[in-house]
Structures are given as structure tokens and as C-alpha cells.
Amino acid sequence: MTTEYSGGGDPKRSLELLWGVRDRPKRGPKPRLTAEEIVRAAIALADAEGLEALSMRRIADELGVSPMSIYTYVPGKAELIDVMVDRAFGELTAASGDTWRARLEHVARDGWDLYHRHPWLLRVTLARPPMGPNTIAKYENELRAVEGVGLTDLEMDSVVALVTGFAESAARASVGAAEAERRSGISDAQWWEAVGPALATFVNEDDYPIGSRVGTAAGMEYNAPAAPSRAFEFGLARVLDGIEALIGSRPDGAGPS
Amino acid sequence: MTTEYSGGGDPKRSLELLWGVRDRPKRGPKPRLTAEEIVRAAIALADAEGLEALSMRRIADELGVSPMSIYTYVPGKAELIDVMVDRAFGELTAASGDTWRARLEHVARDGWDLYHRHPWLLRVTLARPPMGPNTIAKYENELRAVEGVGLTDLEMDSVVALVTGFAESAARASVGAAEAERRSGISDAQWWEAVGPALATFVNEDDYPIGSRVGTAAGMEYNAPAAPSRAFEFGLARVLDGIEALIGSRPDGAGPS
DNA sequence: ACAATATAACGTACGTCGTACAGAGTTTCA
DNA sequence: TGAAACTCTGTACGACGTACGTTATATTGT
Numbered sequence: 348m349t350t351e352y353s354g355g356g357d358p359k360r361s362l363e364l365l366w367g368v369r370d371r372p373k374r375g376p377k378p379r380l381t382a383e384e385i386v387r388a389a390i391a392l393a394d395a396e397g398l399e400a401l402s403m404r405r406i407a408d409e410l411g412v413s414p415m416s417i418y419t420y421v422p423g424k425a426e427l428i429d430v431m432v433d434r435a436f437g438e439l440t441a442a443s444g445d446t447w448r449a450r451l452e453h454v455a456r457d458g459w460d461l462y463h464r465h466p467w468l469l470r471v472t473l474a475r476p477p478m479g480p481n482t483i484a485k486y487e488n489e490l491r492a493v494e495g496v497g498l499t500d501l502e503m504d505s506v507v508a509l510v511t512g513f514a515e516s517a518a519r520a521s522v523g524a525a526e527a528e529r530r531s532g533i534s535d536a537q538w539w540e541a542v543g544p545a546l547a548t549f550v551n552e553d554d555y556p557i558g559s560r561v562g563t564a565a566g567m568e569y570n571a572p573a574a575p576s577r578a579f580e581f582g583l584a585r586v587l588d589g590i591e592a593l594i595g596s597r598p599d600g601a602g603p604s
Numbered sequence: 605m606t607t608e609y610s611g612g613g614d615p616k617r618s619l620e621l622l623w624g625v626r627d628r629p630k631r632g633p634k635p636r637l638t639a640e641e642i643v644r645a646a647i648a649l650a651d652a653e654g655l656e657a658l659s660m661r662r663i664a665d666e667l668g669v670s671p672m673s674i675y676t677y678v679p680g681k682a683e684l685i686d687v688m689v690d691r692a693f694g695e696l697t698a699a700s701g702d703t704w705r706a707r708l709e710h711v712a713r714d715g716w717d718l719y720h721r722h723p724w725l726l727r728v729t730l731a732r733p734p735m736g737p738n739t740i741a742k743y744e745n746e747l748r749a750v751e752g753v754g755l756t757d758l759e760m761d762s763v764v765a766l767v768t769g770f771a772e773s774a775a776r777a778s779v780g781a782a783e784a785e786r787r788s789g790i791s792d793a794q795w796w797e798a799v800g801p802a803l804a805t806f807v808n809e810d811d812y813p814i815g816s817r818v819g820t821a822a823g824m825e826y827n828a829p830a831a832p833s834r835a836f837e838f839g840l841a842r843v844l845d846g847i848e849a850l851i852g853s854r855p856d857g858a859g860p861s
Numbered sequence: 862a863c864a865a866t867a868t869a870a871c872g873t874a875c876g877t878c879g880t881a882c883a884g885a886g887t888t889t890c891a
Numbered sequence: 892t893g894a895a896a897c898t899c900t901g902t903a904c905g906a907c908g909t910a911c912g913t914t915a916t917a918t919t920g921t
Contacts, residue, residue, distance in 0.1 A: 375868025523731035589846030632897025
């Protein structure tokens with residue numbers, strides 16, 4: 348269970364849903380719901396219990412209607428998730444800052460925070476992103492962070508993809524650890540206490556000298572709850588340093604504000 | 605559908621499976637299968653049709669037995685996937701090379717290739733990694749790439765996590781695009797042809813000047829089949845440059861071979 | 862006022878999944 | 892020759908997304 352794919356359904360219908368251009372029907376019973384209410388309920392449910400708990404039946408329960416009523420407002424689950432994703436992207440904030448570095452840092456931190464608020468986002472495959480208002484604004488905002496610093500258009504796109512990809516990757520590790528703890532009811536430390544001794548009967552530590560040494564050091568560090576966010580900070584610094592090496596090598600190096 | 609979680613079941617039983625220490629039973633009928641045969645069939649199926657096609661019934665079909673027979677050899681689907689992951693990691697090769705940079709590059713490329721051979725790996729959440737022989741060897745191998753270059757143990761772990769995380773993230777984008785094409789039967793270009801005009805009725809391009817400009821440039825580039833691998837090359841260069849800035853700032857900078 | 866029509870909401874049903882459970886068949890040991 | 896240990900199988904349960912057909916409700920045209 349629980350990866351969902353985006354961009355499945357009829358493009359026209361999906362776009363109408365994403366942009367909220369529902370022409371109010373003239374006849375028939377008053378609608379009891381709106382698509383937006385359904386999306387909100389679905390996001391709340393996914394936030395609270397994860398994407399694997401998100402079923403059409405549960406959403407209907409939450410809203411006090413029968414399962415099939417949902418299909419009056421939304422073509423199917425795939426399209427619903429598309430809208431959920433776009434709405435979640437709407438929480439991202441403008442990348443302000445005096446330097447491209449500060450702005451890219453904002454983009455990364457903003458993404459990191461978003462994935463922690465909505466871990467289910469990491470379970471949705473976005474190869475064909477939902478072309479909603481917030482998704483498009485997100486791209487524009489990210490590009491604005493590196494506009495005018497001396498990169499080609501293609502490089503701008505690549506830099507933005509690198510930074511957002513890194514934020515997603517770091518958040519995936521962090522959220523994954525937290526979810527494993529929640530799902531199993533065992534902390535990482537407890538889990539290692541259970542696995543470690545059993546593992547020792549199979550493994551000779553001398554065969555893996557570096558892993559044993561580093562693993563011990565990292566393991567001690569990682570039992571601290573702040574560990575994933577420190578991994579994020581470390582990686583972010585490296586990634587931005589790497590981008591700095593590229594931008595610094597260009598004629599108009601540091602670029603404008 | 606289709607994210608699976610690792611590290612679910614009884615640790616002892618899982619480890620026995622991972623390390624293949626099955627004590628041959630004395631009584632009863634000759635087993636018709638082995639756990640390893642089941643794992644091989646499951647990997648072949650997941651390679652060919654994706655993780656969403658991997659069901660216990662399909663595996664049993666493939667092996668010519670009834671569905672429930674599988675449970676004689678494997679406690680459940682979660683544990684089976686743990687072993688699949690470890691076996692896939694067994695295809696990774698030693699990170700040789702004269703410089704840490706060449707070795708880390710090998711780690712990244714090797715991972716990139718592996719994810720393309722076994723896209724289903726990207727659908728498995730590895731917060732609690734399956735502690736099998738290949739997974740442990742993988743960690744040792746990655747660390748060896750940066751051993752003795754002047755980093756602390758913690759930094760070594762962080763650098764390795766950054767590089768492998770990047771390779772995974774880049775592969776996710778690449779594989780995601782390829783799978784979207786396969787699943788939908790439409791190419792990216794055809795998809796955009798369908799979505800673009802409909803989208804134009806909602807969006808005013810002037811509201812997103814940078815995105816329109818860069819998106820056009822990137823879109824033209826990305827219709828080339830080689831595009832994802834170029835994004836990988838670009839990101840890898842930046843990430844390694846960033847790590848170089850760290851290592852270069854250390855007393856014993858470039859380090860030994 | 863009333864019939865035509867469009868819409869909302871619902872109940873039922875199908876084929877999928879992982880796997881619990883009980884029983885039947887097979888091999889080895891006392 | 893049992894008894895015990897093991898393999899294998901058939902059936903069944905409750906979950907899932909959603910196709911389909913029906914009924915209830917509101918507006919429109921007469």
C-alpha cells in the first residue's frame with residue numbers, strides 16, 4: 348500500500364478541479380458539500396493518519412455522507428490527491444532574502460517544513476505534476492531565487508531541481524524515521540536493542556571495521572531527536588557550497604540582490 | 605497503492621531469512637521451493653511489472669504453487685520485500701578509484717544504475733533498513749570511499765548519506781518520468797500537448813514570467829530522452845564540489861588515495 | 862399548478878488484496 | 892506402527908476503488 352500516482356485522469360476535468368472553476372448547477376438538490384471541503388477533510392485525514400488511511404470510505408465517514416457521494420464532486424481518488432498536493436503547495440512562502448544563497452536556503456527550509464507538516468506528500472509520485480495554481484506559483488517562486496545571478500535558463504532549472512530534490516530527500520529520511528517509530532511503537536534505540544544482539548550472531552564486526560566505527564558514532568548521535576535536522580543542515584550547506592562554486596565561476600559572479 | 609514498509613516483523617525471524625540460515629527440517633515432505641527462489645521470482649516480477657503488480661498470488665502463480673504455500677518459506681509480504689531489497693543491494697560494486705571524488709562518484713553512479721534496474725526499490729521505505737549481508741556491505745563500501753580524507757566519523761556518515769540520497773532523488777525523478785510514460789501510454793511531449801492548451805485558459809503567462817521562460821527552455825531540453833541523466837550529472841558535480849569545499853578546508857585536505 | 866429535466870445521494874456488487882485458519886497429504890523418528 | 896513434524900491447499904474475512912442503477916430533490920418551461 349500507499350504510493351499514489353498523480354496526473355492520471357482526464358486533463359480537462361482535473362484542471363477544472365484544480366482551478367476551482369465549478370459552474371454552479373442550476374437544477375437538482377442543493378449540494379451538501381463542495382470539492383474544497385472534501386479536499387480539506389482528506390488532507391486532515393492524511394495528516395493525522397497517513398496516506399494509507401486515506402480511503403474514499405473514510406473521507407465519506409468523516410463528512411457524514413455515503414462513500415459514493417464523494418464521486419459527485421471528484422472524478423476519483425487520483426484526481427482528489429492531485430488537488431490535495433496543489434493545496435499543500437499553497438502553504439509555501441515567498442523566497443525573500445538579499446542573496447541567492449539566502450533565498451535558496453529559504454526554498455529548502457520551506458520544503459523541509461512542508462513535508463513534515465504533510466508527510467503524505469512524500470508518498471505521491473509527481474512525475475506529471477498537478478498543474479494547479481499553487482504548483483505553478485511554486486515553480487515561479489523557486490526560480491525567482493536564482494534569477495539574474497548569471498546562470499542560463501537550463502542551469503536555473505537544474506539548480507532549483509537540485510535544491511528541492513535535496514530538501515525532499517532529507518525530509519524523506521527524517522519523516523521516515525518518525526513514521527517508523529509511530530507505526531511500530533518502538534523507538535530507534537529500542538529497535539536497535541532488539542536487532543543488534545541478534546545481528547551480532549551473524550556478523551563479525553572485524554569484517555566491517557569502518558562501518559562498525561562510524562555506525563557507532565552515528566548511532567549515538569542519531570538517538571538524539573534533532574539528528575535528522577542536523578543531517579539536513581549539513582547537506583544543505585554542502586549543496587549550496589557546490590552551487591556557489593558554479594555561480595562564482597561566472598563573469599557576473601555574485602550577481603544582483 | 606504501492607509503498608511498502610520495511611522492518612515490520614519479528615527481528616529474529618527476519619534476520620534468519622536475510623542471512624539464509626535455514627536449518628534444514630528433518631521431517632515432513634521435501635520442500636518444493638526455497639526462500640531464495642521466491643525472492644528471485646518476486647524481484648523478476650517487480651522488475652517487469654512494478655511493485656503494484658507484486659502480490660503473493662502472482663508470485664505463487666509464477667512458481668506454480670498455491671498462494672498460501674509462500675507463507676511456508678516467508679512470514680509475510682513485508683519480510684519478503686526486506687529480503688528483495690537486500691538482494692538488490694548485492695548488485696552494487698566496490699567503490700574503487702584513486703581519489704575520494706572518483707570513489708564517491710562511483711557510489712552515486714552505481715546507485716543511479718541500480719534504481720533504474722530495480723525501480724521498485726524507490727517505493728520501499730527504508731527507515732529501518734533490512735540488516736542483511738548486502739545492506740551492511742553497502743554501508744561499509746560507501747564509507748570506504750571517504751575513509752582517511754580528514755573527515756570526522758560523523759561527517760563521513762553525513763557525506764555518504766548526502767551522496768546516496770542525491771543519487772536516489774535523481775533516480776526517482778528519472779524513473780518517475782519513465783514510469784509515467786509507461787503507465788499512461790503517453791509521452792511527456794504528448795501529455796504537455798494535452799494539458800498545455802487547457803491550462804492556457806486558466807493561466808496568464810505574464811503572471812509567471814520566469815517560469816514561462818525557463819519552463820519553455822527546460823521543456824525543450826527535457827523532451828530529449830537523455831534529459832534525466834543530464835540532471836543527474838549536473839547535480840552530482842555540484843554536490844561533489846560542495847563536499848570538496850569541506851574536505852579542502854581541512855588540515856590534511858586532499859587526503860590519501 | 863404541473864410535467865420535464867437535471868442533479869445529488871445512495872445501495873449493491875465485482876474483483877482485487879494480505880493472510881488467518883483448518884485440514885489433508887507426506888516424510889522421518891521412536 | 893504410531894506419533895510427530897512438516898508441506899501444501901481451499902476457504903473465508905474484511906478491506907479497497909468504483910461501475911451501475913435507482914430514488915429523492917430542486918429548478919425550469921408550460
